Amino acid sequence: MADPAAARRPTSAVAVVGLACRYPDADDAPELLDVVLSGRRSFRRIPPVRIDLADYYQPDRTISDATYSTRAALISDWRFDRRTFGIDQAGYISADPALWLALETTARALAGAGLTSGTGIDRDRTGVIIGNSLGGDISRARALRVRWPFVRRVLTDALTSEVPPGQAGAILAQAERRYLAPFPTIGADTLARSSPGGIAAAISGYFGFRGASHAVDSACTSSLQAVASACSALTAGDLDAVIAGGVDISLDPLELIGLAKAGVLATGDVRIYDETPTGFLPAEGCGMVVLMRSADARTAGLPVYAEIVGWGASAAGGPGDAEAGASSQLLAMRRAYERAQVDPCDVQFFEGNGASTKEDDEAELVALEALRSGAKKRAALGSVKANIGNARAAAGAASLIKSVLTLTTGVLPPTTGVGHPHALINGGTARLSMPQAAREWPAGTRIASVSALDSAGANVHLVLRAEPAAPARHERWSRSRAVPGRTLEGDDGISPLLMSAASDPVPYLLQAKDRFVLASALSRIASIGRWLSDAELQDLACLLGREPDQQGTCRVALVARGQDQLAARAREAAALLPSLTEGLLTVRPGIFAADKGDGRITLLLSGDSTESSASLTESVTGCLATLRWLESLDVQATGAVGHGLGALAGLAWAGVLGEGDVAEIASLRAQFLDRSAAGGDAAGTSGAAGAGEASPSAPDPAQGPFTAEGDPAGQGRTGNAALRAAIAEKFRLGPPRRRLISTLYGDQVMSVDDAIDLICSGFSGATKIAEAVSSGAIGATLLIETGPGTALSTIAADVTRVPAVSLEAGLIDPDGRMAVAAALFAAGAVGQPRALFAGWPSRPIDIWREHTFITSPCERRPPLPATPPPAPAAPKHAHSGQPAASAQPGASATSIQPDDSASTAGLTAQA
Numbered sequence: 001m002a003d004p005a006a007a008r009r010p011t012s013a014v015a016v017v018g019l020a021c022r023y024p025d026a027d028d029a030p031e032l033l034d035v036v037l038s039g040r041r042s043f044r045r046i047p048p049v050r051i052d053l054a055d056y057y058q059p060d061r062t063i064s065d066a067t068y069s070t071r072a073a074l075i076s077d078w079r080f081d082r083r084t085f086g087i088d089q090a091g092y093i094s095a096d097p098a099l100w101l102a103l104e105t106t107a108r109a110l111a112g113a114g115l116t117s118g119t120g121i122d123r124d125r126t127g128v129i130i131g132n133s134l135g136g137d138i139s140r141a142r143a144l145r146v147r148w149p150f151v152r153r154v155l156t157d158a159l160t161s162e163v164p165p166g167q168a169g170a171i172l173a174q175a176e177r178r179y180l181a182p183f184p185t186i187g188a189d190t191l192a193r194s195s196p197g198g199i200a201a202a203i204s205g206y207f208g209f210r211g212a213s214h215a216v217d218s219a220c221t222s223s224l225q226a227v228a229s230a231c232s233a234l235t236a237g238d239l240d241a242v243i244a245g246g247v248d249i250s251l252d253p254l255e256l257i258g259l260a261k262a263g264v265l266a267t268g269d270v271r272i273y274d275e276t277p278t279g280f281l282p283a284e285g286c287g288m289v290v291l292m293r294s295a296d297a298r299t300a301g302l303p304v305y306a307e308i309v310g311w312g313a314s315a316a317g318g319p320g321d322a323e324a325g326a327s328s329q330l331l332a333m334r335r336a337y338e339r340a341q342v343d344p345c346d347v348q349f350f351e352g353n354g355a356s357t358k359e360d361d362e363a364e365l366v367a368l369e370a371l372r373s374g375a376k377k378r379a380a381l382g383s384v385k386a387n388i389g390n391a392r393a394a395a396g397a398a399s400l401i402k403s404v405l406t407l408t409t410g411v412l413p414p415t416t417g418v419g420h421p422h423a424l425i426n427g428g429t430a431r432l433s434m435p436q437a438a439r440e441w442p443a444g445t446r447i448a449s450v451s452a453l454d455s456a457g458a459n460v461h462l463v464l465r466a467e468p469a470a471p472a473r474h475e476r477w478s479r480s481r482a483v484p485g486r487t488l489e490g491d492d493g494i495s496p497l498l499m500s501a502a503s504d505p506v507p508y509l510l511q512a513k514d515r516f517v518l519a520s521a522l523s524r525i526a527s528i529g530r531w532l533s534d535a536e537l538q539d540l541a542c543l544l545g546r547e548p549d550q551q552g553t554c555r556v557a558l559v560a561r562g563q564d565q566l567a568a569r570a571r572e573a574a575a576l577l578p579s580l581t582e583g584l585l586t587v588r589p590g591i592f593a594a595d596k597g598d599g600r601i602t603l604l605l606s607g608d609s610t611e612s613s614a615s616l617t618e619s620v621t622g623c624l625a626t627l628r629w630l631e632s633l634d635v636q637a638t639g640a641v642g643h644g645l646g647a648l649a650g651l652a653w654a655g656v657l658g659e660g661d662v663a664e665i666a667s668l669r670a671q672f673l674d675r676s677a678a679g680g681d682a683a684g685t686s687g688a689a690g691a692g693e694a695s696p697s698a699p700d701p702a703q704g705p706f707t708a709e710g711d712p713a714g715q716g717r718t719g720n721a722a723l724r725a726a727i728a729e730k731f732r733l734g735p736p737r738r739r740l741i742s743t744l745y746g747d748q749v750m751s752v753d754d755a756i757d758l759i760c761s762g763f764s765g766a767t768k769i770a771e772a773v774s775s776g777a778i779g780a781t782l783l784i785e786t787g788p789g790t791a792l793s794t795i796a797a798d799v800t801r802v803p804a805v806s807l808e809a810g811l812i813d814p815d816g817r818m819a820v821a822a823a824l825f826a827a828g829a830v831g832q833p834r835a836l837f838a839g840w841p842s843r844p845i846d847i848w849r850e851h852t853f854i855t856s857p858c859e860r861r862p863p864l865p866a867t868p869p870p871a872p873a874a875p876k877h878a879h880s881g882q883p884a885a886s887a888q889p890g891a892s893a894t895s896i897q898p899d900d901s902a903s904t905a906g907l908t909a910q911a
Contacts, residue, residue, distance in 0.1 A: 013293075017290050023285035029405060041534040046074075046251070047853050049860075050855065094188075096138045102132075103203055123211075129215075132222065137250050142857065182860040220453070223246025223395065243288055248285065267279075272355075307466065322366065328459050345377070347372075350381045352383045354385040373429060387417075400462065410441045445466075508557065525570040576593055596828075606791055620663065626786040629817075633833065633835050743772040746772050747772075782804075
């Protein structure tokens with residue numbers, strides 16, 4: 001049903017002329033685009049300087065005052081340069097860091113629009129509308145300072161019955177000093193600069209903007225609601241320019257525990273619009289856009305990156321289920337499209353809310369079903385929350401900036417965080433897709449939308465439009481190698497992959513000139529491993545595999561899922577180094593280590609012994625694919641053992657026949673097998689032997705399908721003259737150039753006749769498996785089984801001490817593939833493993849560099865005094881104190897307090 005007010009609304013478009021942001025792993029807009037296009041996941045274990053999980057974490061969800069989740073996405077290494085902004089030390093300390101982050105981001109957004117410091121616009125008609133909730137962590141923590149009298153009363157009551165009065169006064173005095181030390185004194189500007197409205201007012205005051213300035217607090221929809229309010233003010237003519245967006249750096253225990261008790265937090269990977277959603281992970285950050293009426297922006301010659309042509313908001317009107325939530329969202333969406341005069345079926349990209357909870361995701365998808373009923377073309381769907389988490393009051397701004405960047409650069413982003421898409425995506429009528437790789441926008445006008453919702457029922461929807469821009473326009477945003485106009489391929493010439501999830505197995509390949517250097521690197525990884533973000537796990541793997549700091553013959557390869565397993569295996573590997581035997585490979589679960597490994601590899605080419613089309617496809621083609629993969633890693637095996645149909649692939653590996661001949665020979669053999677099974681004259685002719693030519697008599701079925709007319713070698717080998725003739729006629733076989741051992745005979749294939757004997761004899765009934773494996777292991781450092789299954793590697797464990805690793809489920813299994821690659825590297829069979837990481841997106845990482853994070857004052861632990869102070873009387877008046885100069889929050893971190901240097905209010909260096 002049409003909204004009756006729509007006809008009365010102005011339809012002027014609003015231009016996004018500038019934007020800037022800072023989110024986890026995204027210090028600016030180009031980095032945010034790279035995060036999205038590469039599928040980067042920014043989640044990490046919450047560092048103790050922010051929230052000490054030892055105080056708040058409990059895996060049992062029924063325990064009160066505790067969280068079951070340990071993860072979040074945090075901005076790191078941010079320092080506010082107060083001198084550049086002319087902020088004195090007293091004013092700097094008095095404000096919550098949320099203000100400084102918002103001020104800095106606003107300045108960058110204005111500069112990006114060509115309006116540096118607000119020049120070029122009418123300051124009297126420029127407003128600031130900020131989405132924010134409760135300031136930030138620092139503001140909330142500071143409230144504890146003025147709660148000291150309550151704490152003192154509790155302590156006094158407890159001490160009265162436990163210690164002598166003389167000691168109680170000394171204890172209380174020391175407790176007061178330690179309690180108050182982390183919190184700056186309350187000043188004239190503390191309240192004004194720490195509230196949401198104060199943040200907007202301070203930004204207006206700094207730039208001299210005298211239009212409207214206010215804060216919007218509608219929880220997770222705050223920043224999009226701020227943008228919608230700005231658009232309304234612009235189209236109504238109340239303002240000529242607005243800086244709008246949101247800031248949120250609140251990761252307070254109250255909030256974290258509250259979200260945990262609501263059951264909406266994830267514990268591992270974040271899955272959006274999935275059959276089994278996980279819940280979200282909290283995040284922080286800031287995003288700002290500079291908005292003007294499109295006509296005014298073009299007249300002024302300002303860049304128009306995208307236009308907001310429609311916006312709508314709604315409320316649920318009370319508690320309800322997914323159906324009620326869908327109805328409320330649909331109302332906001334329809335209002336936006338009616339204002340935009342755009343058919344929702346023409347939208348090519350939906351930046352969804354992506355709450356990652358069953359009820360909210362389903363409500364959003366149901367609303368989209370109703371909205372796009374009858375759509376003929378698919379639209380991409382995704383949510384940046386799967387990359388950088390839910391930044392709550394700043395979440396909508398992240399979604400908006402992501403959408404503007406995709407419109408401007410002309411790249412439709414991939415969707416991160418989907419394992420098995422929801423049924424309404426796979427089988428629904430909304431015609432939605434969740435692309436797994438970046439692709440270019442279709443030609444013509446680009447239309448996108450952005451949604452935000454809050455579990456309490458607030459909904460906001462924006463409709464965006466952009467025309468294809470000249471390459472120079474979007475080059476400033478295009479640092480990612482996946483942006484069209486630069487390249488859609490990776491450095492290795494193949495399409496870049498999405499970054500792996502923390503739950504995926506990843507290989508970490510370390511090498512050094514000696515064990516001491518390697519032990520140092522392993523110890524460092526053991527120390528920092530559990531504090532890395534999900535994306536940094538892959539960064540580290542790519543760094544080690546592509547550009548090792550040290551090259552050498554002492555090697556350790558780890559295969560780990562997630563941070564904790566990486567740290568544990570690095571620690572175990574470091575302890576393992578002194579016991580290595582030179583030249584031999586040592587294997588532990590997920591650990592492969594060798595000092596001066598010689599790289600001698602024997603392949604165990606396993607395969608099905610049942611000769612059918614299905615087994616041919618699975619065994620032979622899978623085995624050949626594995627051989628090609630090993631060749632891409634430059635692995636030069638010294639020998640191979642061929643078992644079942646794997647022996648046929650082994651003939652190709654040995655150079656007896658071409659890889660393209662394998663399937664044809666197998667098919668030819670199957671023809672003869674079928675004819676012999678049918679009996680009579682069915683096997684008497686063969687098109688493969690030559691049209692119209694008579695073939696030798698069929699074998700005697702009583703003696704097996706292919707019975708030899710003689711066995712001069714005396715080894716029980718079988719053959720069939722018809723098949724031999726067909727092979728000789730159709731194929732040109734050459735002598736083996738590599739050492740191949742057959743499990744059928746237990747010895748090496750030495751000649752073309754041996755190879756033909758093997759083909760004609762068949763690939764079942766092998767009785768010499770142990771002998772073949774034992775022979776193949778002679779002189780080898782490592783045995784690699786190509787799979788499927790572990791039949792040969794299991795036998796190898798009984799007949800040889802050479803380690804064997806199997807691709808149990810073939811190349812499709814990442815566990816087996818990563819384990820084999822790691823074992824090959826450690827054994828010295830892979831020189832430079834760069835090919836293993838082809839297409840893997842990554843960023844530079846320095847494991848020796850300390851990361852810094854915003855620190856909660858409550859996690860700064862002042863050092864104990866060197867000598868006990870004198871014992872004054874218990875205080876009976878208001879407290880006083882000064883901020884501590886330094887603090888030591890724990891063994892894993894050190895704090896940097898704000899002083900006259902440019903820094904943020906409480907940074908910590910992660911060990």
